[in-house]
Amino acid sequence: MSASATSTASAGAPSGAPQAAPATSLTPVFVRLKLSLLRNGLRQSSGRTIAYVASLVLSLLFAAAVLLGLIALRGVDHAGSLGVLLAAVLTLGWAAMPLFFPSGDETLDPTRLVMLPLRPRPLIVSLLITSLVGIGPVFTLALAVGSAIMLAHTAGAAVVGVLAVVLVVLVCVALARAVATANVRLLTSRRGRDLAVLSGLFVAIGAQGVNIGAQKLFGSGAGLSALEPISDILRWVPPASAVDAVRAASEGSYGRAVLGLALAAVALGLLLWWWQRTLTTLMTSPDSSTLQAVEKDSARKQRSSGGGLQRLLPESRTGTVILRMMRYAWRDPKSKMSWAMAFAVGLLVPVISALQGGGSIYTAFSAPALLGMQMYNQFGQDTSAFWMVASTISSPRDAYLELRARGLGLALVGVPFVTLVVIGSAAFLGPWSAFFDVYGLALALLGCLVATGAMASALFPYSIPAESNKNIAAGQGAIAWFSLFGGMLVSGVLAAPMAGLLIWLHVADLHGLLWLLLPVGAAYGVGIAVLGMRVAAPLVARRLPEILSAVSKG
Amino acid sequence: MANEPENIDQTARTLTPPDGPSARADGTVPPAVRIQGLWKKYGEQIAVAGIDLTLPAGRFIGLVGPNGAGKTTTLSMVTGLLRPDAGQVEIGGHDVWHDPVAVKSRIGVLPEGLRLFERLSGRELLAYIGRLRGLPGAEVDKRADQLLQVLDLAGAQNKLVVDYSTGMRKKIGLAAALLHNPEVLFLDEPFEGVDPVSAQTIRGVLERYTSSGATVVFSSHVMELVESLCDWVAVMAGGRIRADGPTAEVRGDAPSLQDAFLELVGANGRAAGQDLDWLGGGAAR
Numbered sequence: 001m002s003a004s005a006t007s008t009a010s011a012g013a014p015s016g017a018p019q020a021a022p023a024t025s026l027t028p029v030f031v032r033l034k035l036s037l038l039r040n041g042l043r044q045s046s047g048r049t050i051a052y053v054a055s056l057v058l059s060l061l062f063a064a065a066v067l068l069g070l071i072a073l074r075g076v077d078h079a080g081s082l083g084v085l086l087a088a089v090l091t092l093g094w095a096a097m098p099l100f101f102p103s104g105d106e107t108l109d110p111t112r113l114v115m116l117p118l119r120p121r122p123l124i125v126s127l128l129i130t131s132l133v134g135i136g137p138v139f140t141l142a143l144a145v146g147s148a149i150m151l152a153h154t155a156g157a158a159v160v161g162v163l164a165v166v167l168v169v170l171v172c173v174a175l176a177r178a179v180a181t182a183n184v185r186l187l188t189s190r191r192g193r194d195l196a197v198l199s200g201l202f203v204a205i206g207a208q209g210v211n212i213g214a215q216k217l218f219g220s221g222a223g224l225s226a227l228e229p230i231s232d233i234l235r236w237v238p239p240a241s242a243v244d245a246v247r248a249a250s251e252g253s254y255g256r257a258v259l260g261l262a263l264a265a266v267a268l269g270l271l272l273w274w275w276q277r278t279l280t281t282l283m284t285s286p287d288s289s290t291l292q293a294v295e296k297d298s299a300r301k302q303r304s305s306g307g308g309l310q311r312l313l314p315e316s317r318t319g320t321v322i323l324r325m326m327r328y329a330w331r332d333p334k335s336k337m338s339w340a341m342a343f344a345v346g347l348l349v350p351v352i353s354a355l356q357g358g359g360s361i362y363t364a365f366s367a368p369a370l371l372g373m374q375m376y377n378q379f380g381q382d383t384s385a386f387w388m389v390a391s392t393i394s395s396p397r398d399a400y401l402e403l404r405a406r407g408l409g410l411a412l413v414g415v416p417f418v419t420l421v422v423i424g425s426a427a428f429l430g431p432w433s434a435f436f437d438v439y440g441l442a443l444a445l446l447g448c449l450v451a452t453g454a455m456a457s458a459l460f461p462y463s464i465p466a467e468s469n470k471n472i473a474a475g476q477g478a479i480a481w482f483s484l485f486g487g488m489l490v491s492g493v494l495a496a497p498m499a500g501l502l503i504w505l506h507v508a509d510l511h512g513l514l515w516l517l518l519p520v521g522a523a524y525g526v527g528i529a530v531l532g533m534r535v536a537a538p539l540v541a542r543r544l545p546e547i548l549s550a551v552s553k554g
Numbered sequence: 555m556a557n558e559p560e561n562i563d564q565t566a567r568t569l570t571p572p573d574g575p576s577a578r579a580d581g582t583v584p585p586a587v588r589i590q591g592l593w594k595k596y597g598e599q600i601a602v603a604g605i606d607l608t609l610p611a612g613r614f615i616g617l618v619g620p621n622g623a624g625k626t627t628t629l630s631m632v633t634g635l636l637r638p639d640a641g642q643v644e645i646g647g648h649d650v651w652h653d654p655v656a657v658k659s660r661i662g663v664l665p666e667g668l669r670l671f672e673r674l675s676g677r678e679l680l681a682y683i684g685r686l687r688g689l690p691g692a693e694v695d696k697r698a699d700q701l702l703q704v705l706d707l708a709g710a711q712n713k714l715v716v717d718y719s720t721g722m723r724k725k726i727g728l729a730a731a732l733l734h735n736p737e738v739l740f741l742d743e744p745f746e747g748v749d750p751v752s753a754q755t756i757r758g759v760l761e762r763y764t765s766s767g768a769t770v771v772f773s774s775h776v777m778e779l780v781e782s783l784c785d786w787v788a789v790m791a792g793g794r795i796r797a798d799g800p801t802a803e804v805r806g807d808a809p810s811l812q813d814a815f816l817e818l819v820g821a822n823g824r825a826a827g828q829d830l831d832w833l834g835g836g837a838a839r
Contacts, residue, residue, distance in 0.1 A: 315685060315690070315691040316685070317685065317686055317688070319685075320682055320685040320686055321686075324671065324674065324682055327673065327678070328671075328673055331673040331714070332673045382671070383669050384667075384668040384669045385668070385669040385670055385672070387635055387663075387665055387668045388670065388683055388686075388730070389686070390634075390635065391633070391634070391635070391658060392658065392683070392686040392687050392688075394654035394655040394658040394659070395655055544634070544635075545634070545635060545636050545637040546637070548636075548668075549636070552668065
């Protein structure tokens with residue numbers, strides 16, 4: 001399609017018809033397009049504008065700090081290793097970014113240009129230059145300039161430094177573009193969007209990894225020399241090789257400097273070639289809606305799953321609701337994300353405090369706290385599909401069964417998890433003597449959160465947008481925070497009698513009776529959860545239309 | 555495809571309400587739907603401006619009107635998904651808002667603009683909704699099998715609904731609405747965005763369903779479709795009912811329902827294109 005369109009256009013189209021004007025460059029058009037998209041995106045809501053401006057200011061401040069920091073490191077031993085490593089990490093970030101944040105830049109999707117008579121080469125040049133507009137490239141520029149200044153000690157090295165800065169920025173941007181183009185089929189498919197929703201999780205895990213790495217690095221006392229083994233490899237990987245070229249030039253080994261620059265230049269050339277090739281293929285072949293490639297794997301996957309659990313659960317509303325909950329926890333990216341976060345954070349709090357030493361067994365309360373929060377906004381998690389649930393609830397009894405099933409589903413996963421975390425905390429943080437009271441109190445807290453979660457689901461439902469990193473629809477933030485923090489507060493108050501009992505047993509020196517907290521706490525948790533759901537059920541039954549309209553805004 | 559008629563027959567049998575619409579003690583059959591003084595405002599905008607409407611049982615009823623006429627709002631309020639500002643709705647003689655137990659088991663709904671549980675496969679979705687409605691599991695699975703066959707979804711039954719096309723979504727939504735064998739079926743734009751083959755399938759199922767005495771109420775703005783399917787129509791515009799009654803009566807002397815409709819909503823004779831004299835193939839550019 002585009003190939004034939006291009007040839008007509010360049011062969012000299014009749015006057016009046018749209019024409020690809022080879023004389024005027026495409027670049028200003030694309031730059032203006034990008035700025036317009038940005039401006040119009042910000043115009044949609046003031047919250048978005050504020051967020052964007054805030055992130056812009058923060059990035060610029062951070063970039064300035066990085067720039068100054070790097071300049072301050074000028075002349076320090078092993079600064080070359082640091083520069084190489086930073087360039088490599090940055091490149092990795094650029095490669096991964098389009099996979100996780102595909103919606104961030106609409107000009108990243110070249111299929112939107114498919115109907116226009118554009119030739120690949122000018123298109124690529126224009127898109128590349130357009131990509132240089134933005135926060136990311138400015139930050140990259142700051143880092144590259146900082147590294148160059150840090151490492152350049154001679155006039156020759158300064159010249160190499162200028163070339164290196166240009167190469168680093170261009171390679172990073174071209175890499176992001178090429179990766180995005182190669183994966184555009186994935187990114188615009190349902191699976192790609194699912195992946196994007198999970199990106200927060202990857203970022204969190206990555207940040208944790210960087211954190212641990214940094215601690216290892218600077219905790220060992222070896223300083224920057226600890227970087228040497230890694231950077232010895234990375235200095236041959238473009239575009240880090242260009243940064244290393246500056247160091248080499250400063251040390252007078254111009255052969256290595258030229259080699260480093262050449263490696264980066266070759267990488268840039270290869271990336272541009274790869275990008276052009278995928279772009280051409282992409283724009284001249286049918287798109288995924290025609291190919292229906294997704295069809296097969298989704299069907300294949302389903303045949304094997306769902307057998308075992310289904311047989312174990314009862315056929316009633318209880319079993320049906322729990323089965324759907326479990327399927328959603330696995331298949332729906334939002335649910336999966338939310339469960340994974342609850343598990344990860346609930347587990348990480350005691351683990352990290354154990355690693356840092358001086359942790360207490362009481363950090364195990366993070367597990368019931370985070371798992372219990374899953375009970376909040378139950379119907380918002382259904383999205384507007386809640387109408388299907390609503391159309392089967394005709395009495396407070398139905399509503400109670402629905403809430404109880406969701407509470408049971410949560411307990412089915414939550415109680416074993418809490419048990420494991422408490423056992424683990426007792427084993428690694430100790431003392432075992434506190435096991436019964438902590439376990440009992442944890443179960444009581446879980447019950448209280450299920451109770452307040454049921455109430456909050458009935459009174460403060462809000463929408464969870466399906467396809468973005470947001471978990472609260474615009475305009476419902478206040479409801480969401482109020483319900484969550486209010487609920488946590490009330491849960492604390494509800495759990496207070498158990499805490500009181502614990503303190504009293506300690507104060508009255510009745511340590512022999514501390515085990516009582518386990519049965520009492522468990523019973524208290526169950527009792528209060530049932531009570532909460534009993535109170536919430538008539539509210540749910542009465543407020544079905546209101547809940548439906550509140551959860552349908554995503 | 556060769557054994558399709560057989561399947562339709564089987565499904566038609568299971569879909570037939572056991573004793574037809576619920577009869578009153580005095581033997582008269584109440585209307586399928588009775589609406590009185592129904593109002594809904596969104597802020598300043600009046601979506602539905604006081605509707606009074608009685609729809610007879612056992613008919614194929616079309617609710618027609620231009621976009622923004624208030625069809626979806628009306629259907630949402632009639633089916634209990636949206637609370638009206640004022641007014642009363644009875645289905646089979648039971649008040650929707652005061653007697654939900656009697657109403658919800660008697661109606662099937664296919665709303666427009668609301669999602670399904672899309673991360674379930676088509677089959678899982680039917681199994682879910684059927685059990686939620688309290689039907690025995692074996693019965694749900696049997697009915698789901700037949701519905702999937704008849705609606706030509708058997709091949710896609712293990713595919714997630716999120717990967718379904720528009721037509722397939724409408725069909726699985728229809729199957730979910732029919733599963734508990736309701737007396738009255740409310741469908742909001744069931745043919746919107748549906749290909750001709752799927753439309754014909756949906757049509758066949760609905761015709762069999764009404765021929766057994768059940769009531770279908772569906773909204774549409776495609777007049778030809780309504781005229782060929784419905785024996786009763788209600789015309790809506792600007793949040794009000796402009797006309798209702800047997801299709802032939804509403805059509806009156808007009809050559810088609812389309813003409814009658816345009817007359818009713820006051821859009822007839824609005825000649826388009828006088829200002830677009832440059833548009834068209836040939837000389838001028």
